[in-house]
Amino acid sequence: MSETTKQTNGPLSGLTVVDVGMLFAGPLVGTLLADLGATVIKVEHPKGDEVRRVGRFRDGEPLWWRVTARNKQLAAVDIRTEAGREVLLRLIDKADILVENFRPGRMAEWGFHYEELAKMNPGLIMLHISGYGQTGPYRERPGMGTLAEAFSGFAHTMGPKDAPPSLPMFPIADGVAAITGAYAVLAALYARSRDGRGDEIDLSLYEPMLSLMGAMVIDYDQLKYIASRHGNRSNWSVPRNSYLTKDNRWVAVSSAANSVAKRLFRAIGRADLADDPGLATNPQRVKRIEECDGAIADWVAQRTQEEVLAVFREAEVVAGPICDVEQIFADPHVHERGTLAKMQDPVLGEVRIQDVVPKFSRNRAQMRWLGRTNVGEDTATVLSQLGYSDEEIEALASSGAVHVSVEAAVSGGTV
Structure with a gap:
């Protein structure tokens, strides 16, 4: 059994997730669910996911990708092509959860209306993530975590009193939305256990951030108090x-x-x-x-x-x-708890990253592998499991609808 297909007994073992998200919230939902044991199939573009091209690199290898694509099977499919859409439909037919974070309406334009998908797979849970949500006058606007941190009021309250609003170094809004999205689909799964029906979930990037802002909204509603920057001080707790x-x-x-x-x-x-x-x-x-x-x-x-x-x-x-x-890295408590996981990467060697949280006593969540180097590492395996023959896979690859990793085949991977 290859490293990318070994089984887990995590709490979500047995669930199948199709992740067609991009920078960063959508993929992070898939990451969280994969950490907990779900089988997550990451559908990336045949030219490779955008996260492969951001952040820092060691010897040309993307480090951030190792984090966000961990525990995922990689299928390189161009879902804008007719043949690629057919591949995605077959994946969705067998999935429990579909996660996407394109602009609102884009998936529907490509033929993936939830109403139609639910006819094919009544138990499907589809999570949409976008900057401003699927409704409202701003729904068409591009939305990244930075804009959500700004729009939600978060940035306005961060930083020294006499300094500009501060944006975080890392995409916090994406991470907060991912955690919110993960618990949303788990709630939908629980509801599905009662009646067998899935659900469609609309999640914006800015609303989870706003929900974290404590009493900011009610303070303004009742007192017209506008929260502002106080550096590291608090305006309600001293010292x-x-x-x-x-x-x-x-x-x-x-x-x-x-x-x-x-x-x-x-x-x-x-x-x-x-x-x-x-x-x-x-x-x-x-x-x-x-x-x-x-x-x-x-x-x-x-x-x-x-x-x-x-x-x-x-x-x-x-x-x-x-x-x-x-x-x-040097802290003894961090070492004792195993806060950082040591993983072996076939290219980078030993790598340490944040381990899976939280820790379960019975159904252990675990890091099984890091994001893989090869685009479409598992394309052939995934397509084979969907019923495609070797000849059909070769034809799809020749047409450009999918990418099959030659490197994975040569190195004895899943192809």
Whole structure:
């Protein structure tokens, strides 16, 4: 059995997912479901998925692709061709879940209306992901994670007070939408277990981000309060900030509970602040935020990160290091929990990436393989399982409707 087809006993073992998504939310839904044991067939363009051409490369090998395409079987099919559409229809006929994130209406233009697909496969769950959703005046607008982070109000609240709105370095909106999409299809699967019927799900990129924004909406609705940037401070919980240490590292502190704030003040030798009745509650401390933050910042600046955290742990202050990725790699807790998985890549050798989350005691989710180098690594195998003969596969490849990886065949892969 090849590496790309070995079985799993993960909690979603037995489910089949067809992933025709692109950068990044759609494919990440497939990744999450594959991590949990589903058989995920990634349908990429015969010229290769776009993720193969973004991010950083080692010796020409795309690293981000290794992450997003992990645990997936790869079938290179041009679904804009008649023969390619027939391949996708056969895949959908046998699938539990179909994930796509083209512009609204594009799949229907290619002949993949959910109403028609559901006649063929009544239990099919189809997840649409787009920038602004399948309805509304903005539905036709191009939507990427960056625009969702901006439109949702997230960027407006991120960054220092007197600095421009801050966008994250990584596509957070895509990741949040992917997690939302994954739980949405699992909810649809549960509903299907009751009546055998699938569902069509409409998920925008901006709405999951907006849903994470706490009380921002109700605060404006009831008080006309517009959330804005406060750096690492909070406008409802004080002290809450990042503080620079003597050795040029950073410590994060959170004191949402009043008892924690008192312990923090005592830990830095400021019993006067801990016992001040005018600082007993968060609303009171917000009014004197400069005084509170200044006392902590001055104390932290005179000590190393290790010294600061040792004092805070002893005092049961809610604090921790702000880690860069090098520190994450070296951290003993990360090692003990197996937060990073060690995988063997046939080209790159040993690779470490984030392991599957969460951890299951009985039906273990696991990393089985990384995103494969060859475009259409499993095209021939997938087509064969759909009933195509060797001659038909060769004809499809010759027409350009599919791409069959010659490299996989030569290297003893699944072809």
